[in-house]
Amino acid sequence: MILRRLLTVLLAIAAAGSLNGCGFKDIDKRFFVVAMAVDPADNPDKLYKVTVKLAIPSPSERFGSNDYTIVSEETDSIAEAVRVIKSEVDKELDLGHMKAIVIGQKLVEQGNMNKLMDWFIRRRDIQNIAWIAAGNPSGKAVLDLRPHTERLPSNMLFMSFGQFGTETAYIVSEYLFDFHRRLKERGLDPLLPIIEVRDNQQVSINRSIILDKERQRIVLQALDNKVVNSFYQGIGKYDIRVDLNDGFFIIAAENCKGTFTLNTRNGKAVIHLYVRVNGIVEESTVPLSKEKLSMYERAAEQQVNKRVLSLFYKLQQAKVDPIGFGLRYRARHTGNPDQVWRDWLRLYPEAEFKVQSKVKLMSTGQIE
Known part of the structure; x- marks a missing residue:
């Protein structure tokens, strides 16, 4: 019993000494x-x-x-x-x-x-x-x-x-x-x-x-960063400028999310990009009508398609892939990993991008 108590005291002293060593600083x-x-x-x-x-x-x-x-x-x-x-x-x-x-x-x-x-x-x-x-x-x-x-x-x-x-x-x-x-x-x-x-x-x-x-x-640049973020982080607070014949208006997107699918047909890669935008009109240089919301949505979708295609063809030309198209291809194809990667390196420079966007405007703001 005495020996056990003595060992306990010695262990406590040793532990206290280790705390005061070089491994601990106040x-x-x-x-x-x-x-x-x-x-x-x-x-x-x-x-x-x-x-x-x-x-x-x-x-x-x-x-x-x-x-x-x-x-x-x-x-x-x-x-x-x-x-x-x-x-x-x-x-x-x-x-x-x-x-x-x-x-x-x-x-x-x-x-x-x-x-x-x-x-x-x-x-x-x-x-x-x-x-x-x-x-x-x-x-x-x-x-x-x-x-x-x-x-x-x-x-x-x-x-x-x-x-x-x-x-x-x-x-x-x-x-x-x-x-x-x-x-x-x-x-x-x-x-x-x-x-x-x-x-x-x-x-x-x-x-x-x-x-x-x-x-x-x-x-x-700044405009391209917004597109990357819609696929990378899915952050809202996104603004979209839509040009009309006699002016333009700005959409404040509360939600903007990008996804993609990848298919290979006849030895060619086709990447389908999907963008979903929900928002309201925040600013306009021309009068807007609530009865024409669908027309404004179609005009906004054309602008989004143009911007997204421009960015991804720019990335393709620079031979970089921050979104992970190549990773998706590797995950969907079995076989020798090195051969699958070489196949993707051959496909990506000639891949075709197709964009389908869906813009939903909730209102034209507090005024028309």
């Missing part, structure tokens, strides 16, 4: 990394310029209380850069709260994205649901934003990509885990939203980059 001895950026190094002998954004705790959460510090280091690897940065601060770096990764657009253009992503995926303390984006003119410039409306450092990025604040179809949001999957999965190409810095307080996030597994292939 919160006041940690720097919380909220965002990280990777850019090409200014030094030609180095590969990367790694920047971390460290949040400085504030006694109260209010507008403008987004205090932070920025630390950068140039090395040949991200792991080495992080450890060198540790020697330049007085607290332990905690990566568990990092929710944004910004890759400089110049680095995306250089390619080799698989190598770049290796460190982020291997680290067990980095959230796979962190947002990832490209930064213009650089990732560091994005991290060094100081908008007066922020309550927490980088909270503007979190709210924009998570659609917690602004809700818009112009912003394409991408998670770290999905980006890594797209880098590896044949038939589904990666995409990155572009964060463009306009000044020290404002950004624009309405363009995106499509990659061919390694480097940038095409940059999608």
Whole structure:
């Protein structure tokens, strides 16, 4: 009995000693990394310029209380850069709260994205649901934003990509885990939203980059982003301009969803794209009549068909597939996986796209 009690006391002492070791740090001895950026190094002998954004705790959460510090280091690897940065601060770096990764657009253009992503995926303390984006003119410039409306450092990025604040179809949001999957999965190409810095307080996030597994292939403009989002995320808050003979009107779509089917006939791929839009008329330069809603719907469907076809033929010409047509083909065809993939690579450049849209207008707004 005495021996059992003695062993219990010794185990308790050992456990307490392990808690006081190097594996545990009090919160006041940690720097919380909220965002990280990777850019090409200014030094030609180095590969990367790694920047971390460290949040400085504030006694109260209010507008403008987004205090932070920025630390950068140039090395040949991200792991080495992080450890060198540790020697330049007085607290332990905690990566568990990092929710944004910004890759400089110049680095995306250089390619080799698989190598770049290796460190982020291997680290067990980095959230796979962190947002990832490209930064213009650089990732560091994005991290060094100081908008007066922020309550927490980088909270503007979190709210924009998570659609917690602004809700818009112009912003394409991408998670770290999905980006890594797209880098590896044949038939589904990666995409990155572009964060463009306009000044020290404002950004624009309405363009995106499509990659061919390694480097940038095409940059999608704002109007194309809306179409991609209807197939990718199914986000509403979508605006459609419809031209008429004597003017135009704007549809505010509360719901916009795109789907597709893929068939192969006579050695040719046919991709049917279906778009469903529900909304109301938000603005018009000409008088509208509720009795002519069906006519306005048909005119809107023609505009949607034209825009969707234009985008997907553009993606086809750039030899990229962010929607996953190739993945669908691989899932529906058995046999040797490599041969199935080669068949798709032969079919996709000559694939035919057909669009069928359905627009439903609830009203012309509060006036005609």
